[in-house]
Amino acid sequence: MGADVPVHGSAQVAQKPLPSGVAPRSKAGLTWWQRVGEPALVVLCVIGAWELLTRTGVLPAKDLPPATVIGAAFIGDIQQSRVWEALGATLTSWAVGLAGSILVGIPAGLLLGSSQLAYRLFQPSLEFVRTIPSIAALPLLILLLGTRGYQLAAAMTFLGAVWPIMIQTMYGVRDVDPTTMDAGRAYGLGPFQLFIRIVLPSAFPYIATGLRLGAVVGLLLSVAASLIAGGTGIGFLIVNASFSGVPELVYARIVLTGIVGLGVTLTLVAIESRLLFWHASRRRTVT
Amino acid sequence: MSERRDPIAPAGGDVANAPVLEVRNLGVTYGSGSDAVVAIRELSFSIAPGEFVCIVGPSGCGKTTLLKSIAGLLRPTRGDAYVAGKRVDGPPKDLALVFQEYTRSLLPWLTVGDNVTFPLAARKVPKSEQLARRKAALAQVGLPGFDDKYPWQLSGGMQQRVAIARALAYEPAVLLMDEPFASLDAQSRADLEDLVLKVQRDTGLTVVFVTHDIDESVYEADRVIVLTQRPTAIRQILAVDLPKPRDQITTKALPEFVRLRTEVLKLIKNEPTVD
Ligand SMILES: Nc1ncnc2c1ncn2[C@@H]1O[C@H](COP(=O)(O)OP(=O)(O)O)[C@@H](O)[C@H]1O
Ligand SMILES: [Mg+2]
Secondary structure: OOOOOOOOOOOOOOOOOOOOOOOOOOOOOOOHHHHHHHHHHHHHHHHHHHHHHHHOOOOOOOOOOOHHHHHHHHHHHOOOHHHHHHHHHHHHHHHHHHHHHHHHHHHHHHHHHHOHHHHHHHHHHHHHHOOOOHHHHHHHHHHHHOOOOOHHHHHHHHHHHHHHHHHHHHHHHHOOOHHHHHHHHHOOOOHHHHHHHHHHHHHHHHHHHHHHHHHHHHHHHHHHHHHHHOOOOHHHHHHHHHHOOOHHHHHHHHHHHHHHHHHHHHHHHHHHHHHOOOOOOOOOOOO | OOOOOOOOOOOOOOOOOOOOEEEEEEEEEEOOHHHOEEEEEEEEEEEOOOOEEEEEOOOOOOHHHHHHHHOOOOOOOEEEEEEOOEEOOOOOOOEEEEOOOHHHHOOOOOOHHHHHHHHHHHOOOOHHHHHHHHHHHHHHOOOOOOOOOOHHHOOHHHHHHHHHHHHHHOOOOEEEEEOOOOOOOHHHHHHHHHHHHHHHHHHOOEEEEEEOOHHHHHHHOOEEEEEOOOOEEEEEEEEOOOOOOOOOOHHHHOHHHHHHHHHHHHHHOOOOOOO
8 A cells, every 4th residue: 555656657757858859748649549449448348248258157147247237236326325425425534534634744745855854764664654554554443433434434545645645745845956946046035935936846746646646545445444344435335235145236336436536536637737737748849 | 469468357457346256265175074075176266347257177177066156055165255245155146047957947837937037026026027127038038929938848049048038137247157058059059159248248247157168168258267177276367358249250260269269278188388
């Protein structure tokens, strides 16, 4: 769990100047069909194969219901308020936990990245802590927070998200180009102005990657919390469907969770590439 | 040819012309103990207002270190720099710096216009004045109307023009340039050399121009300060009495130009000179 560090995502190519004319136009030259159509076709083929293998009895249909059966269960399920309430509970916990991890992770990361002393003192323990699976904290958190409210899943989200956000922010601050800083200093910017005008924007691609990773890890943990500990989230409904012996409903709800996760990722990627239009990895035009 | 003036003193060295930049016994040592690197042993020179001084020296001899000390970005180990009579202790207000690495000294998230004005914005110069200065500066460097472009949409030469516009809009008394054209192609380089000469003539700005290109130093300068290898000291200071305005073709064909560049070359290669 947690992010490999420093994770640069697609947003972090080296900050070196690009020879003009060879900007890596990310996903450049690809048509809509190549970008969306072909991957979608792959998904359709997998679903088709699944249907075929389960219908012909190659795979046991009792445990692995055919795709069409799962699809029907999915359609039926999302017409009931129950699944939406559960999803709402999971997403509420997720949002609360993510907000907390942003409020803690970004300032802490900025501090750790700005202070040589803080970095030296805390970086090793941070690297250690982030390798501990956050899920290991669940038993302790159940004792502390109980399983009924939104707090448990929120705390799990926080634990999953705060490390990638903090660590990415820290490395982002440390990776600010010294020449850029010198330019700011030479032009009379004080520490506060340097921070606002140079450090934050420079670190922003890293912070955005941290946020995206944290958001997804946090969502997984928010679901996992109700999956293991019960309560009101979507995870509990997945377990519930399993206990009730309705495997197609288990799969339908897993698919729903996956779609939500994909939606979160795509939204964040879209926001990121809007805000980071200036970054070397996203530039469209170099003349 | 005019009478050769004393090269050590600043040009036009009358008493009223107090030096705008002075470096006294300045030395920089990086690190300490057995790892210590004496980058600059000792340098002293002074520059009068409106002078164009080139500093040439071999790569790694401490030219950037010297400019950083003058710009208040680096505390010298020994000695001091004085800008407009004030001892440098942090970046001086009347000083602007143009770096070799324009891609790293310009801010890619800001437009060309905002790159020119962010030092003014940080200093709370009124918006209308910021705009006026930016317009004038961009026109001066031949980029009028480029305000809304981003630096990375421009060629290297144009980006360095933006960096020069930023320096001009800052309205400094002294402009420091650290190998500003070293990574440009020959044509952009020649264009920008002439641009800086013209701007200097029009504004009367004091320019300290660091380069390792000998032709460039002689072509641009009123005086050339030749540095030694590390540990760095001044090898010699040469007055350049070539007629102005200078011209890439005719100036470089003058016997005096050829003589000077040969002399600088010999000084750098540490060969005996005729002088
Ligand atoms: N931050 C530093 N720490 C240690 N040594 C440095 C540092 N910066 C420069 N030096 C050394 O000081 C010498 C002068 O460097 P520099 O001023 O960049 O030279 P130049 O600009 O003339 O090429 C070089 O030998 C360089 O390796
Ligand atoms: Mg240098």
